Amino acid sequence: MLNMGKKTEKTEKTVPRTYDYCGSCTFYLFAIIVTLICQAVAGVLSAALSAKFDGIAENGDFNTAFMIFIQAVNLAFIAYYTKRNNYKFDFAVIGGKNNNGKALWAAMAVVPVIGAALLLIAMYLPTVWYGFFTQYALKLDPELGSINLTTTSATVMIVIASVFLAPMCEETIYRGVLLHGLKQKKSTAKAILLSALAFMLMHMSPVQVVFQFSLGVVGAYTTLKSERLFPSILMHATANALALVMELTPFGGVLGDCVAWLTQNITAAVFITLGLFVCGGGALYALIRFGFGLAKRTDKTRSEIGENYDENVTTGDENTPEAVKSRMISAERDRNGTYMYYIGVGLCAIVFIFNLAVSVL
Numbered sequence: 046m047l048n049m050g051k052k053t054e055k056t057e058k059t060v061p062r063t064y065d066y067c068g069s070c071t072f073y074l075f076a077i078i079v080t081l082i083c084q085a086v087a088g089v090l091s092a093a094l095s096a097k098f099d100g101i102a103e104n105g106d107f108n109t110a111f112m113i114f115i116q117a118v119n120l121a122f123i124a125y126y127t128k129r130n131n132y133k134f135d136f137a138v139i140g141g142k143n144n145n146g147k148a149l150w151a152a153m154a155v156v157p158v159i160g161a162a163l164l165l166i167a168m169y170l171p172t173v174w175y176g177f178f179t180q181y182a183l184k185l186d187p188e189l190g191s192i193n194l195t196t197t198s199a200t201v202m203i204v205i206a207s208v209f210l211a212p213m214c215e216e217t218i219y220r221g222v223l224l225h226g227l228k229q230k231k232s233t234a235k236a237i238l239l240s241a242l243a244f245m246l247m248h249m250s251p252v253q254v255v256f257q258f259s260l261g262v263v264g265a266y267t268t269l270k271s272e273r274l275f276p277s278i279l280m281h282a283t284a285n286a287l288a289l290v291m292e293l294t295p296f297g298g299v300l301g302d303c304v305a306w307l308t309q310n311i312t313a314a315v316f317i318t319l320g321l322f323v324c325g326g327g328a329l330y331a332l333i334r335f336g337f338g339l340a341k342r343t344d345k346t347r348s349e350i351g352e353n354y355d356e357n358v359t360t361g362d363e364n365t366p367e368a369v370k371s372r373m374i375s376a377e378r379d380r381n382g383t384y385m386y387y388i389g390v391g392l393c394a395i396v397f398i399f400n401l402a403v404s405v406l
Contacts, residue, residue, distance in 0.1 A: 069226020167325030
């Protein structure tokens with residue numbers, strides 16, 4: 046009987062717990078640290094090999110291979126950290142009970158793909174104008190951060206990294222764990238904006254600010270409306286794939302000619318930019334909101350339906366010593382979570398500013 050009791054107690058201790066607000070922010074901070082370490086390794090390795098291999102830092106194969114390495118490390122981190130700390134994800138990726146399976150699968154397959162196209166339509170010209178601003182006002186190189194895709198192997202590797210691995214890793218971190226954790230203590234709008242800010246700064250690129258932030262906002266909104274992570278993964282992958290198509294095919298040249306014409310017609314540029322932004326953004330909003338209207342889950346977790354809960358909160362008399370202590374512990378964890386979030390954002394902002402300063406100077 047004693048052995049059975051010990052076995053039961055051990056089993057109870059190993060039951061996984063969902064990521065709470067503090068846990069998700071801590072997870073985000075460590076994900077940033079892992080990314081920074083990988084980038085430091087890339088810099089050291091590039092410097093070490095530069096003496097033997099001239100131009101290694103600009104080599105497309107080297108850079109795309111390291112992109113794959115970083116995403117592989119991120120995948121390993123996500124799995125290890127979650128298991129090591131006995132956490133489980135508090136969101137569905139594809140599954141979850143639903144009363145309208147056909148509508149669900151249609152929405153998850155079609156809405157993200159069309160949504161990615163609409164996002165590019167809405168944000169293409171604002172991104173271009175921001176690029177002109179950084180180029181002429183801040184003297185930034187418009188090719189800053191770009192990778193030379195002069196070989197087939199480099200092209201294949203960047204497709205693997207940006208279309209397959211990056212969407213899985215980044216969506217899990219920012220639209221999965223972090224967004225759902227923030228939503229437990231923040232309003233929906235704040236959770237979306239804070240997760241998008243973290244996603245934007247994670248790229249640490251002064252030239253990608255506009256599009257990365259907009260992708261973060263749309264991805265977060267898609268996740269919350271679909272109540273699953275897969276649609277935002279597919280949207281992210283499609284957006285990256287379309288960006289590669291524009292870069293690697295003659296279509297990009299056509300767009301460049303259109304932008305060149307717009308720069309000579311300022312009035313038309315203003316109205317076309319605003320028109321595409323409003324029409325594309327409005328269509329995207331309607332698509333996501335109503336496209337997932339029939340795909341509602343019937344097995345939502347507490348955090349997904351917006352309940353601010355904490356596992357330490359007790360029931361009963363709120364004035365008992367146990368209840369007061371529980372509230373104090375919960376408040377302390379909330380503060381720790383906020384610190385972790387802003388430390389992560391701060392680290393990314395420091396590198397962002399450093400990259401900007403180096404590029405300008």
